[in-house]
Amino acid sequence: MTMVYDEALDAFEPVLGLETHVELGTRSKMFCGCKTTFGAPPNTQVCPTCLALPGALPTANTMAIESTIRIGLALNCSIAEWCRFARKNYFYPDMPKNYQISQYDEPLCFDGYVDVEVDGKTVRIEIERVHLEEDTGKSTHVGGATGRIHGADYSIVDYNRAGIPLVEIVTKPIPGTDRLAPEVARAYVTELREIMRSLGVSDVRMEEGSLRCDVNVSLMPRGASEWGTRTETKNVNSLRSVERAVRSEIERQAGVLTDGGKIVQETRHFHEDTGTTTSGRSKEEAQDYRYFPEPDLVPIAPDPDWVAELKAALPELPSVRRKRLQDEWGLSDLDMQAMHNADAIDLVEATVAAGAPPADARKWWMGELARRANETGTPLADLPITPADIARVTELVASGALNDKLAREVLEGVLAGEGTPDEVVEKRGLQIVNDEGELSAIIDQVLADNADAADKVRSGKIAAAGALVGGVMRASKGKADAARARQLILEKLGVSE
Amino acid sequence: MSLIRKTAAELASMIAAGEVSSVEVAEAHLDRMAEVEPKVKAFLHVDRETTIEQAQAVDTRLRAGEKLGPLAGVPIAHKDIFTTRDMPTTAASKILEGWRPPYDATVTKRLREAGLVILGKTNLDEFAMGSSTENSAFHPTRNPWDLTKVPGGSSGGSSAAVAAYEAPLSTGTDTGGSIRQPASVTGIVGMKPTYGGSSRYGLIAFASSLDTPGPFARNVLDAALLQEAFSGHDPMDSTSIDAPVPSVVEAARNADVAGMRIGVLKEFGGEGFQPGVLARYNETVQLLESLGAKVVEVSCPSFTVALYAYYLVAPSECSSNLARFDAMRYGLRAGDDGTRSAEEVMALTRAAGFGPEVKRRIMLGTYALSSGYYDAYYGQAQKVRTVISREFEAAYQQVDVLVSPTTPTTAFAIGERVDDPMAMYLADLCTIPSNLAGNAAISVPCGLAEEDGLPVGLQIMAPVLADDRCYRVGAAVEQALESRWGGPLLKEAPSL
Numbered sequence: 001m002t003m004v005y006d007e008a009l010d011a012f013e014p015v016l017g018l019e020t021h022v023e024l025g026t027r028s029k030m031f032c033g034c035k036t037t038f039g040a041p042p043n044t045q046v047c048p049t050c051l052a053l054p055g056a057l058p059t060a061n062t063m064a065i066e067s068t069i070r071i072g073l074a075l076n077c078s079i080a081e082w083c084r085f086a087r088k089n090y091f092y093p094d095m096p097k098n099y100q101i102s103q104y105d106e107p108l109c110f111d112g113y114v115d116v117e118v119d120g121k122t123v124r125i126e127i128e129r130v131h132l133e134e135d136t137g138k139s140t141h142v143g144g145a146t147g148r149i150h151g152a153d154y155s156i157v158d159y160n161r162a163g164i165p166l167v168e169i170v171t172k173p174i175p176g177t178d179r180l181a182p183e184v185a186r187a188y189v190t191e192l193r194e195i196m197r198s199l200g201v202s203d204v205r206m207e208e209g210s211l212r213c214d215v216n217v218s219l220m221p222r223g224a225s226e227w228g229t230r231t232e233t234k235n236v237n238s239l240r241s242v243e244r245a246v247r248s249e250i251e252r253q254a255g256v257l258t259d260g261g262k263i264v265q266e267t268r269h270f271h272e273d274t275g276t277t278t279s280g281r282s283k284e285e286a287q288d289y290r291y292f293p294e295p296d297l298v299p300i301a302p303d304p305d306w307v308a309e310l311k312a313a314l315p316e317l318p319s320v321r322r323k324r325l326q327d328e329w330g331l332s333d334l335d336m337q338a339m340h341n342a343d344a345i346d347l348v349e350a351t352v353a354a355g356a357p358p359a360d361a362r363k364w365w366m367g368e369l370a371r372r373a374n375e376t377g378t379p380l381a382d383l384p385i386t387p388a389d390i391a392r393v394t395e396l397v398a399s400g401a402l403n404d405k406l407a408r409e410v411l412e413g414v415l416a417g418e419g420t421p422d423e424v425v426e427k428r429g430l431q432i433v434n435d436e437g438e439l440s441a442i443i444d445q446v447l448a449d450n451a452d453a454a455d456k457v458r459s460g461k462i463a464a465a466g467a468l469v470g471g472v473m474r475a476s477k478g479k480a481d482a483a484r485a486r487q488l489i490l491e492k493l494g495v496s497e
Numbered sequence: 498m499s500l501i502r503k504t505a506a507e508l509a510s511m512i513a514a515g516e517v518s519s520v521e522v523a524e525a526h527l528d529r530m531a532e533v534e535p536k537v538k539a540f541l542h543v544d545r546e547t548t549i550e551q552a553q554a555v556d557t558r559l560r561a562g563e564k565l566g567p568l569a570g571v572p573i574a575h576k577d578i579f580t581t582r583d584m585p586t587t588a589a590s591k592i593l594e595g596w597r598p599p600y601d602a603t604v605t606k607r608l609r610e611a612g613l614v615i616l617g618k619t620n621l622d623e624f625a626m627g628s629s630t631e632n633s634a635f636h637p638t639r640n641p642w643d644l645t646k647v648p649g650g651s652s653g654g655s656s657a658a659v660a661a662y663e664a665p666l667s668t669g670t671d672t673g674g675s676i677r678q679p680a681s682v683t684g685i686v687g688m689k690p691t692y693g694g695s696s697r698y699g700l701i702a703f704a705s706s707l708d709t710p711g712p713f714a715r716n717v718l719d720a721a722l723l724q725e726a727f728s729g730h731d732p733m734d735s736t737s738i739d740a741p742v743p744s745v746v747e748a749a750r751n752a753d754v755a756g757m758r759i760g761v762l763k764e765f766g767g768e769g770f771q772p773g774v775l776a777r778y779n780e781t782v783q784l785l786e787s788l789g790a791k792v793v794e795v796s797c798p799s800f801t802v803a804l805y806a807y808y809l810v811a812p813s814e815c816s817s818n819l820a821r822f823d824a825m826r827y828g829l830r831a832g833d834d835g836t837r838s839a840e841e842v843m844a845l846t847r848a849a850g851f852g853p854e855v856k857r858r859i860m861l862g863t864y865a866l867s868s869g870y871y872d873a874y875y876g877q878a879q880k881v882r883t884v885i886s887r888e889f890e891a892a893y894q895q896v897d898v899l900v901s902p903t904t905p906t907t908a909f910a911i912g913e914r915v916d917d918p919m920a921m922y923l924a925d926l927c928t929i930p931s932n933l934a935g936n937a938a939i940s941v942p943c944g945l946a947e948e949d950g951l952p953v954g955l956q957i958m959a960p961v962l963a964d965d966r967c968y969r970v971g972a973a974v975e976q977a978l979e980s981r982w983g984g985p986l987l988k989e990a991p992s993l
Contacts, residue, residue: 052821052826053599053827054588054702054827055580055598055602057697057733059734089866091820091843093825093839093843097821098821099820155839288868290866290868290871292813292866292871295705296705296736297736298735
C-alpha cells in the first residue's frame with residue numbers, strides 16, 4: 001500500500017539524485033556534419049557516420065565541447081585538463097553503432113554545485129559530473145496497447161536524432177531536503193533549465209525532449225545514517241512531473257517499507273496520466289556496458305587559457321540576475337519568487353526595458369495576464385502580447401489617456417488580436433473623455449435625469465455624489481475621467497468637499 | 498617487355514608521354530587476370546566494364562591537359578575493406594555480401610582523384626582477421642609462388658594480385674602485420690605507414706587503434722609513390738595526424754644507408770624461426786653493414802609478450818566495431834519472418850553472417866572488456882602497449898631503424914594452420930610491436946629460403962612519422978640485392 005505523503009515523511013527521510021540530459025542546440029550533430037533541425041521528415045538528416053555505415057568515423061563537434069565546458073563552468077565545476085570519450089556497448093535498434101559514444105570515468109566537467117531557493121531556503125545541490133555524449137535515434141512501436149516495444153506489431157526508427165549532442169548532468173546524492181524533496185527536485189531542474197537558456201546552449205524544451213530527467217529516490221528511516229536502496233525513474237518530461245514523480249515514489253517506497261517489504265534497485269517508468277511509477281528493468285538483469293576508451297577519437301585537452309576565457313565570458317547567471325533585478329525593482333523575496341515560479345521575470349524585465357515602471361510591469365504580468373494564462377493553460381510568454389504592448393498601456397495610463405478599466409479593455413483587445421494598444425484604443429474608441437464641453441453636457445443630462453440625487457448633494461449630502469459620478473461613467477461608457485467628473489458635478493451644484 | 502611486367506612508375510611515365518593509354522594498360526592487366534585468376538583467386542570483385550570506363554575517363558582528362566598525380570592512369574587493386582562507391586564492398590564477409598557503399602573511403606577517393614584506375618576488390622581474411630586469407634567467407638587465395646601455399650593475410654588478395662602481375666599496385670590494411678606478412682611471403686614490398694599517417698575513413702574497422710592503410714608494390718619506389726598519393730591529414734579521421742610527413746618518394750630514391758645506425762632486435766631471430774629465413778636475414782644485415790651502416794644489437798624484452806597484448810586489444814575493439822552489423826540498416830538479414838523480435842533477428846543474422854574466426858575474436862573481446870575482467874585483460878594489455886612504446890623509444894635513442902625478419906617462416910600450406918589459431922597468430926610475432934606502438938614498418942624481399950625456395954622478407958621499423966627511413970633502407974637493400982640477383986626476386990617465381 002502506498003502511504004499518504006505526510007505520513008511517509010513522518011517515518012522516513014528521502015535522499016534524491018537527478019540525472020538530466022540536455023540536447024545541445026548546435027547546428028550540426030556531435031560526430032558528423034548532419035543538421036539537427038527538430039521535426040524534419042524521418043531519416044533525412046543522416047549520413048554514413050550517424051547511420052554507422054561500415055568504415056565511417058566520428059569527428060567531435062568543437063562547438064559541443066565548448067558548450068559543455070560553459071555548462072560546467074556555470075555549474076561551478078572543475079574542467080578536466082585531459083579526458084576521453086568512451087564507448088558504452090549495448091544492442092538496440094535505434095542505436096546505429098550498437099554502442100553510444102559517451103564518457104565514462106573521465107568526464108569533461110566534475111565537482112560543481114548549484115544553489116536553488118525553495119520556500120525561502122537556499123539548498124545547495126552538488127554536481128558530480130557533466131559529460132558529453134550522443135543521442136540515439138527514435139523508435140516508434142506500432143500496434144500493441146502500450147506504445148512500448150513489447151506487444152508491438154512492428155517498430156520504425158528515425159535516425160535524425162541519432163548523434164545529436166547530449167550533455168548529461170549528474171548530481172551527487174542530495175540528503176536533507178526532508179518534506180521539500182519534490183519541490184527541491186523541481187526547483188533544481190527549473191534552475192538548470194534557466195542556466196541553459198542564459199548560456200544559449202539549448203532550447204531546453206521538455207515537451208520536445210531536449211531536456212529529459214531521470215529521478216533517483218531512496219528512503220531511510222528517520223534518524224538512520226545509512227541510505228536506503230534507490231530506484232531510478234526514467235524520462236520524467238515536465239517540471240510538474242519531476243515533482244510528482246518524487247512525491248509518488250516517496251509514497252510508494254514508504255508503503256513498501258512500512259509493510260516490511262524491500263525496495264528493489266530498478267528502473268521505473270513514470271506515467272503522466274496517473275502520476276505514478278511502474279517497475280521497468282531491474283538492475284539484476286542490468287547490462288554490462290563494457291566501457292572502454294573510444295579509439296576513433298583523440299582525447300580532449302582543453303587549453304586552460306581558453307577555459308579561462310570561456311569562464312570570463314559567461315553571461316550573468318539566472319540566480320545572480322534575479323538578485324540584481326530584485327534589488328533594482330525593490331521587490332520582496334515573496335514577490336520575486338512568485339514571479340520566478342510564474343516564469344514572468346524575463347517578461348517583466350523586458351517590459352521595464354520598454355519603459356514601464358517595475359511595479360506596473362509586475363502588476364500587469366502577475367495579475368491580469370497571469371490570470372488569463374491560467375485560464376487558457378498557456379505559458380505566460382506564449383500569450384499574444386508583448387512587453388512593449390504592456391509598456392505602452394502603462395504609459396497611456398500614466399498620461400491619463402486611459403484609466404485602469406479602459407487599460408484592461410485595451411489588453412483584452414490586444415489579446416484578441418485586434419492590433420497594438422494604440423490601434424485597439426482607436427478601433428474601440430477607448431479614449432478617456434477629456435473634452436470638457438462633452439463631459440459638461442453629459443453631466444447636465446445626468447443631473448437632469450437624477451434630480452433627487454442632485455438635490456441631496458445640494459443640501460450638503462456630498463456622499464450622494466457617488467451615484468451621480470456612476471451615472472456619468474455609465475453614460476460615457478466608462479470613458480470619462482471619474483475624478484474630473486466629480487469635481488465638475490460639485491461645482492455645478494455649488495458645493496465643495 | 499609486356500605492360501604487366503612494368504613498374505608503376507614506368508607505366509605512369511609511358512601514359513604521361515602518350516606512349517600507351519590508360520585503357521591499354523588496364524586491358525593488359527584485365528587480360529592477365531582472366532588468364533591467372535582461376536589459379537590465384539586474388540579478387541572478390543572484378544568488373545571489366547567499370548574499370549575500362551574509369552581508364553577512358555582518365556585518358557580523357559590527361560588528353561585535356563589536366564594535371565593529375567604522378568601515378569595517373571596506372572591501375573590498382575583495392576583490398577575489399579575500403580569502401581568504393583561503384584563496386585561492392587564486403588570485407589570478405591557473408592554479412593556484407595552484395596553491399597554497395599554510397600561513399601568512397603578517403604584512400605580510394607584520393608587515388609581516384611589522382612587518376613588511378615580500379616581493377617577490382619581483392620580477397621582478405623574476413624574483416625581482416627587472419628594471416629592466410631583462408632578466413633575469407635568466399636574462397637581462399639593462393640600464393641603465386643606455390644599454389645598450395647597461402648599468400649599471407651589478411652591482405653592476401655592484394656599481395657597475390659601484385660605478385661602474380663595482375664596489378665602493379667594494391668592497397669592493404671595492416672592491423673598486426675596484414676600488409677608486411679603477405680608482402681614477405683609473396684616476395685613483394687609492403688609498407689605499414691605510421692598510424693594516423695593514412696586515413697582510416699571508409700576502411701571497415703577491425704581494431705581502430707591499430708588499423709593502418711598501406712601500399713603493396715613490386716618495388717620500393719612504387720610503394721612510396723602509392724603511399725604518397727593517398728597519405729596526409731584527413732579531417733574525416735580524428736586520429737589522422739595533422740603534421741608534415743617527410744617525403745617517402747624522395748627517400749626511396751635516396752638508397753643510401755652510409756652512417757645510418759641499424760638495430761638488430763635480439764628478441765626476433767632465435768627459436769621458432771625457420772633456418773632458411775634466418776640465413777637470408779643475417780646475410781641482409783651483413784649486406785647493410787657492407788653498405789656503410791652501423792649495426793648494433795638492441796633488446797626490447799617486452800616484444801615477446803606483444804602478441805598476447807595484441808590478442809586482447811584487437812579483439813576488444815573488434816567486439817565493439819562489429820556490433821553495427823545487426824541486420825537493421827544494411828547487409829544480411831536472417832530469420833526475419835514477421836514473428837521474431839528485432840533482438841532475435843540480430844542474433845540469427847550475426848550467427849549466420851560471421852565466420853568462426855570473427856566469432857572467436859568477438860567472444861574474446863567481449864570477455865576481455867567485461868566488468869570484473871577489464872583491468873586484468875584490456876587494462877593490462879594497454880599497459881603492455883605503453884611499455885612496448887617506451888622500449889621502442891629507448892631503442893630509437895640508439896639507432897635510426899630496427900630490423901628483423903618480417904615473419905618467422907615462409908609461406909605455409911593452405912589448410913596447415915586453420916585448426917591451430919595459436920600457430921596462425923605466431924605468423925605476426927615480429928610485426929605486431931610496430932602496430933601496438935603506431936610506428937612505421939616495411940617489408941622488402943631479401944631472398945629465397947634454401948629449404949623451400951620461397952620468399953623471405955626483411956622488416957625495417959622506424960619511429961612515428963619517420964616512414965622515410967623505412968623507404969631509404971628498403972631501397973638500399975633492394976638496390977644491392979637486385980644487382981646481386983640480376984633483377985627483382987619475382988623473376989624467380991614460376992610462371993603461372
